[in-house]
Amino acid sequence: MNSLGDELVEIVRGARQECLLAAPYIKRDTLDRLLAAIPVSCVVRVVTRWRIDEIAMGVSDLEVWNSVVERGNAELWLQPTLHAKYYRADDRVAIGSANLTNSALGWRPNANLEILHDMGECYSPREAFEGALFDRSTKVDSALHESFVAALEAFPRAPRPPSSDEIDLFEDRGDWRPVLRFPENLFMLYAGDDQDLSTAARDAAALDLAALDPPAGLFEEQFKRWVGLALLQHPEFRAIDKFVITSRRFGEMRDLLSERGAADANRAWQTWMRWILHFVPERLSFHTANYSEIVSRSSTSVQSQGGR
Numbered sequence: 001m002n003s004l005g006d007e008l009v010e011i012v013r014g015a016r017q018e019c020l021l022a023a024p025y026i027k028r029d030t031l032d033r034l035l036a037a038i039p040v041s042c043v044v045r046v047v048t049r050w051r052i053d054e055i056a057m058g059v060s061d062l063e064v065w066n067s068v069v070e071r072g073n074a075e076l077w078l079q080p081t082l083h084a085k086y087y088r089a090d091d092r093v094a095i096g097s098a099n100l101t102n103s104a105l106g107w108r109p110n111a112n113l114e115i116l117h118d119m120g121e122c123y124s125p126r127e128a129f130e131g132a133l134f135d136r137s138t139k140v141d142s143a144l145h146e147s148f149v150a151a152l153e154a155f156p157r158a159p160r161p162p163s164s165d166e167i168d169l170f171e172d173r174g175d176w177r178p179v180l181r182f183p184e185n186l187f188m189l190y191a192g193d194d195q196d197l198s199t200a201a202r203d204a205a206a207l208d209l210a211a212l213d214p215p216a217g218l219f220e221e222q223f224k225r226w227v228g229l230a231l232l233q234h235p236e237f238r239a240i241d242k243f244v245i246t247s248r249r250f251g252e253m254r255d256l257l258s259e260r261g262a263a264d265a266n267r268a269w270q271t272w273m274r275w276i277l278h279f280v281p282e283r284l285s286f287h288t289a290n291y292s293e294i295v296s297r298s299s300t301s302v303q304s305q306g307g308r
Contacts (some may be wrong), residue, residue, distance in 0.1 A: 146217030
């Protein structure tokens with residue numbers, strides 16, 4: 001089965017005069033893959049939005065400007081309220097939920113669940129949409145690009161862990177796993193009370209907050225409950241929860257996370273244990289036997305799920 005990205009490549013490859021690629025989030029390597037498929041004779045217009053906080057978090061790349069310049073016969077535009085994902089090759093239009101990122105287009109493991117529908121050549125709102133799109137758009141030039149580059153220096157960049165090739169935090173929370181070793185420190189950064197945190201702890205907490213994206217203004221208890229609910233919906237937590245229907249030792253949990261792609265499975269499970277104990281302590285039961293940590297479903301959790 002072809003990925004959405006492969007299908008989009010086939011659409012833009014068929015262009016003869018013009019391609020329009022519009023998405024709020026665009027990563028450079030993804031755009032490069034599409035540009036390589038578009039005939040060099042075609043004019044290409046790329047429309048995105050650049051919000052400096054989002055760029056600092058890594059959801060979009062300022063370097064897409066370089067890709068546009070290097071291709072030639074191409075333009076980059078910024079539309080500050082853009083949310084649509086809209087792609088046109090001459091008269092053929094595709095719309096959907098997928099941004100121009102590898103996670104959204106299925107060009108990486110554990111990709112997002114997205115939709116991209118080929119509307120063919122009969123998309124009647126095309127002219128109205130494109131008129132509105134460019135009505136509030138600003139064409140990027142080198143000076144505007146450099147202004148964003150300079151502004152980015154004032155924003156902390158969300159760091160990536162050593163296994164950064166496994167993670168695209170901002171497109172799919174399911175690809176993220178907790179990084180901060182002491183989850184009680186997460187609220188400190190969220191609340192802006194992080195002066196006592198080490199640089200490493202602050203960086204890890206920033207990474208986790210960027211992935212979780214909690215709403216602003218929560219009290220600590222609200223924050224804990226919000227994060228706890230997010231963890232309960234996390235694909236890896238669900239895999240853990242299912243696995244420990246039968247009591248498991250530390251080594252078994254380590255092996256589970258290793259099979260799921262954790263670069264350091266020991267650390268990954270230790271971190272998960274701490275997050276579970278802090279945010280959803282009622283969910284699992286931990287104890288030590290024969291020098292090994294044992295984890296299982298708590299009796300309360302089993303009863304609430306009818307023993308599943």
